[in-house]
Amino acid sequence: MMGPGSPPRKVGWGEDLDVESTHLASPTDDILYNSSRVAPTTNVRGPTLVKPATVSELPTLLTKIQPGGGSIRRESVGNRRSSATRRLSTSISAALLPLPQTKSVYLQLLFAGVVVICLVWTVWLIMLNTAPNYTVNRVMNTENFDNGVFWLFVDPSPYLLWLSVVGLSVAGIGYVAILVKMVARPKRRVSQAPGSLRSSPKIDATKNASESINSAKQFTRRVTSSAQLIMALAQTDSVSRQLAKLGMKIGDLAFETVLLIQILEAGSPTPIVAIFTIIIASNALACATTMFLPFQRIGLIETLVDLLFDLLIVVGCPMLVLVYCLSTFNFPRDKYAINHEVFPPGWFEQQASVVADPAQTAVIYKSLKSLRISSTLDFFARMGVQATLFLRLRHLVNLIQSPWKQRTCVYPRRRRSAAILFVVYAILLIVFVEESVRTSTIACDPHPECAVHARRWTILESASLTQCPCLMMIDRDIAPKSYAEWEQPLNVTAKVAQLATRGDLQTVQLTNRFLPVLPDELRRCTELRHLTLEYTHTQTLPDWFKGFTELEFLHLESKFTSPFVVLPDDIFRDMSSLTFIHFAGFVPMKRLPSFQGLTNLKSLTLAVFLLLDQLPAFDHLHRLERLLVTCVPILDTLPDFAPIKENLKSLILTDRGTWCCNGFLGECNLQHPMCQIHPLWGTPAATCLASDREKATPDTLALIEKYPDNICNGLLYPGSLEGPPTPATMDPCNGTLYRQCIDASGFESMCYNARFMGIACDTNPFPIKMRRYQIARGVGDPCNPEYEAWLGCK
Known part of the structure; x- marks a missing residue:
């Protein structure tokens, strides 16, 4: 080391200029610094061809390279271009230095936890799509409600199920791959030791330059290699790459916008809509803001911000929906337990829907259903955001393990047009959501019966009663206080017509209301999924009712004074989505329509059919889990139970059915109470089954023997069942x-x-x-x- 005032040390052609600098500088510094020592005589692009020097010219050349008697001073390389190059090399070297080991471990642990959360959530989504009722029952703790068929989610079509499972499985495999990449030992870039730098080929070439005429060629190659390195580094942060990333960001926002529109159209609760909107708008604004931040490593910040918003969209918001459902589901479990303790099996009060709040249950059902992939558009929107999240996680893991790969910036710097685009998008998004919520709320204010409406931007018309985008109409009086209210309930025909005009109704629940005929406006609601008509004086369904092919829940309960008389023969032909049927009080009906087409039916209840003597075949009810038949006193045979034996979880056949004792099960015993005159209904005594009539099949007998306590018992006597009020x-x-x-x-x-x-x-x-x-x-x-x-x- 030279002391103060010491004369500069003379070095030979191939010696190191500064041992300490060589020890501290990185290989990139060495390359860039040495390339700066030769100032080009002309401003040309690309490598400069150098003519080899002759022996006679060598002293002159050495004098030009080593002015002042061949001694090289560091301060002599002080021109502007060399200074800029050294600053560039220093910044590049700093960027290439690996993170401290402790910080890198902490970051990897943090992001490993994030990836594990994404993986667990993806696995749960696969379960939700493949076994929705089981999964929701486990989460909501409703396994014992209605024998596990309380929620009655429809199983998806095989095509959509395959698409969902494959897509989510690929996403899960991607998360596993990221974990494996984090656990595996990364290839680290290790700087060479000072000694190795001395013996490197480049240094050896410099040492041999003074002894060989070809040294100039070697030096030219080093300059060319340095230029190529700088060009490669510049290509990583090229404008084209940044614009491509900007395009990916716009696509990401497009997917998120599709999800937001689906949330609005589904009538999701206002807190969920607000949070989702804030996240998407903040995502766009954050991208615009980071374009103008004066940070040197803004690329890392941009990547972290994008990852945060993708996590919120893919995992955070869906988890928020689940938390909302869990926090708002206030089911009176103690009351339901008492009902099960007191009432006999199959009674009305044992149904969970009797004690549940219908509006609350309907909202939670729709919210949980929104987490499933229910359409092809839904699939591509979900997979789009999943793919974006995967790419962000993988890129960030690469940066943690290989910091030298970090780019200066992800998006173009100070691109005003792109920033303005994002700001305008965020403003328009907020305005769109605010107006959608505001105008739809005003449009539905005149209809308190509308429990849930779509958050849709509505052009308001003065005094109009048909502009509400209503999704759920719930109007119930479960305890009429006077006989006049019971016999002459409120007429809701006009109200149903008004709310059905726009064709958005998906749920209609009416109890103790007057609706003798379904209005034609209801025909427009092709997405109708839930229909409950209890004591509405309705006696038949129109022929166009079979067009409700998306129907999932059908509950029809008649009054004894105005019961259902007939149903269309092929009403169920195209209702493959129907999962729940409850028919009660059809006193005079002698024949039920065919069950053909009910391939997804899970719960079937038939009660108080006093003139029905035969049930339709169960050939298409392969997924039936709950069967309740009660108060069908002249039913003398049962259909073959073979198609339902695999999935049936509850079988209740109570009150009188002459099949219990007329020989259908084997021996005819007319002395059995079930074959006597019915003590409540007054039905005549039974006769033995004719010899040419079919008897119970082995599968039917096996299933009946499985539920001995719920079969052929509970004969009703006067006073044990409430009759119609008087x-x-x-x-x-x-x-x-x-x-x-x-x-x-x-x-x-x-x-x-x-x-x-x-x-x-x-x-x-x-x-x-x-x-x-x-x-x-x-x-x-x-x-x-x-x-x-x-x-x-x-």
Whole structure:
């Protein structure tokens, strides 16, 4: 080392100029610095051809290269171009230096956790698409509700199921590959030691230059190699590459916009819509902002920001939907448990839907369904954001393991047109969502029966009642207080027509409302999925009803005074999505339509068919899980149970069916109570089955033997089942539930709204026992000591 004032040390042609500099500089510094020592005489692009020097010219050449008697001073290389080159080499060297080992480990652990979360979420989505009812039951803790068929999700078509599983599996494999890449030992770029730098071919060539006429050629090659290195580094941050990344960003925002529109059209809760909108708008604004940030390593920041927003879209928002469903599902489990404890199997009160809030359940069902891939467009939108997230994660892992690959920037710097595009997009997106929410809410304000409406930008018309994009109409009176309300309920025909005009209705639930005929406007609602008509005075369905091919849930409950009489013969022919059927109170109906086409039916309930003597074949009900047949007193045979034996989880055949004792199961026993005159319905006594009639098949017998407690028992007697309300039974109650009343028979009686009928005096002991248990355990509605002291209320 030279001390202060020491004369500059003279070095030979091939010696190191500065040992300390050589020790501290990187190989890139060495290449770039040595390339800067030769100042070109002309400003030409590309490598300069150097004519070899002759022996006579060599001293002159050495004098030009080593001015001042052959001594080289570091400060002599102080021209502007050399200084700029050294600054460039220093910045490049700093960028190429690997991260400290401790920080790299922490980053890898952090991102490994992120990738694991993405992988677990993807696996859960695969389960949700392949076994939706099982998966949702596990998450929502509803396995015991209605024997596991409470949610009744429709199994996807084989094509869509295959598409979803393959796409999500590829995404999962990609996450696994990223984890493997993180765990595997990366190839690190190791700088050479000082000693190795001395003995490198490039240094040896420099040492031998003073002894060989070919040294100039070797030097030219080094200059050319340095130029090629700089060009390669410049290509990594080329404008074309940045523009391509910008195009990918625009495509990413396009996929996210499609998902946002689907959320708006599905009528998702306002908090979810707001959060999703803020994330997408922030994503666009963040991209515009980072283009103008004066940071040297802005590329890493841009990558991290993009990764954050992709994580929020792909994993964060769907998880938020799941958390919302879990937090808002307030099912009265204690009340449901008492109902199961008190009422016999198959009774109305044992159904989970009886105690669940229908609007809440419908919203949660739609929210959970939105997490599934339900269409081809949905598939491409989901896979698009999944692919973007995978590429971001892989790129970031590469940067952690190979910091020298980091680019200066991902997107073009200070590109005003692109930034303005993103800002305008964010503003338009916020305006679009705000107007969609605002105008649709105003359009639906006159219709409180509309429980859920699409968040759609609506052109408002003054005093119009047909502009609401309603998705769910729920209008129920589950406890009419007077006989007039029971017999003459509110007419909702016009209301249904108004809400169906736009063709958006997907759910219609009416209880104790007057709808004798389905309005023609309902025909426009081709996406109708849920229809519940309880005590609506409807007696038939129009022929165009078979056009509701997307129907999933059908619940029809008749009044005894105005029951359903007939259904179209081929009504179910194209209803492959139908999963739930509940028909009750069809007293005079003698024949049911064919079940052909019901390939996804999971729950079938048939109750109070007093004139029905035969059931349609079960040949297409391969996925049936729950079968309930009760109060069908003249049914003398059953269809073959072979098609349903694999998936059936609950079989309940209660009250009288003459098949129990007329020889269908083997021996004819007319002395059996089931074959006597029915004590409640007055049905005539049964006769033995004719010899030419088909008997029970082995599969039918095996399935019946599997459920002995639910088969051929529970014969109904007077007082054990509530009949239709009358003025004599409703007047003593005066519209008050659980009030003690006096029955003409002298039995203990209570005012009760059995099966959502009017509040009437009821001698059935099960509701009385249920209410006593509720009061004793503090479950259900708060008790009123004025009316319920006799039940234990204090």
